[in-house]
Amino acid sequence: MIDLYSSSTPNGRKISIMLEELGEKYNPILISLDKKEQFSPEFSKISPTNKIPVIVDKESGQIIFESGAILLYLAKKYNKFLNEKDYWNVVQWLFFQMGYVGPMLGQAHQYLFYHKGKSKFAEEKSKGYTNNVYEILNTQLSKYNYLCNEYSIADIAVWPWIARFNRHQINLKKYPNILRWYLNISKRPAVIKGYNIIGDFDEIPVP
Numbered sequence: 001m002i003d004l005y006s007s008s009t010p011n012g013r014k015i016s017i018m019l020e021e022l023g024e025k026y027n028p029i030l031i032s033l034d035k036k037e038q039f040s041p042e043f044s045k046i047s048p049t050n051k052i053p054v055i056v057d058k059e060s061g062q063i064i065f066e067s068g069a070i071l072l073y074l075a076k077k078y079n080k081f082l083n084e085k086d087y088w089n090v091v092q093w094l095f096f097q098m099g100y101v102g103p104m105l106g107q108a109h110q111y112l113f114y115h116k117g118k119s120k121f122a123e124e125k126s127k128g129y130t131n132n133v134y135e136i137l138n139t140q141l142s143k144y145n146y147l148c149n150e151y152s153i154a155d156i157a158v159w160p161w162i163a164r165f166n167r168h169q170i171n172l173k174k175y176p177n178i179l180r181w182y183l184n185i186s187k188r189p190a191v192i193k194g195y196n197i198i199g200d201f202d203e204i205p206v207p
């Protein structure tokens with residue numbers, strides 16, 4: 001049994017979607033970011049960064065924070081969504097998500113959505129990075145159905161971020177390859193279920 005400490009955010013949803021895809025039993029535990037529960041002394045013991053998501057694998061005793069590391073751990077443990085022949089391809093796109101997609105789109109949430117109008121400079125910069133993220137993904141998805149041939153942890157890492165396209169001021173119809181990929185993944189039963197496991201209920205956005 002795995003305990004999943006999480007919330008209804010893109011990084012949190014990656015892991016509930018992965019666990020649903022694996023069909024493994026797990027115990028979802030809400031860490032309310034609104035109530036600042038990420039800073040509680042108990043949660044700090046398993047999350048040195050005071051961020052969700054975190055898993056505790058009761059079977060192995062392993063505790064892991066950082067969603068990319070959690071996805072890798074689960075993929076290795078259950079031998080799924082990280083095909084040996086595409087291993088490094090998947091890992092590089094996973095790292096691209098962790099190092100660029102997440103940070104840049106996370107900033108877009110701040111500058112283009114929550115705090116719009118506060119800094120023209122930050123908004124312009126953020127729009128530039130956001131468009132760049134979408135361009136890169138659209139080009140990659142013009143070559144493959146999924147980011148790396150088959151559905152993998154790279155797709156599971158990126159998809160919940162693209163589900164926030166409205167916050168990025170992005171018209172997904174302008175990125176036809178991302179649109180096809182997004183709608184295709186949106187139909188997966190594990191994605192539909194994993195999207196709303198913990199925290200606020202939210203419809204999967206339809207472009």
Ligand SMILES: N[C@@H](CCC(=O)N[C@@H](CS)C(=O)NCC(=O)O)C(=O)O
Nearest residue numbers: 009010011012051052053066067068
């Ligand atoms: N790189 C980390 C980022 C985790 C992260 O930023 N989590 C956010 C929610 S998506 C969080 O816990 N924020 C609370 C805070 O910053 O106080 C990961 O991918 O796990």
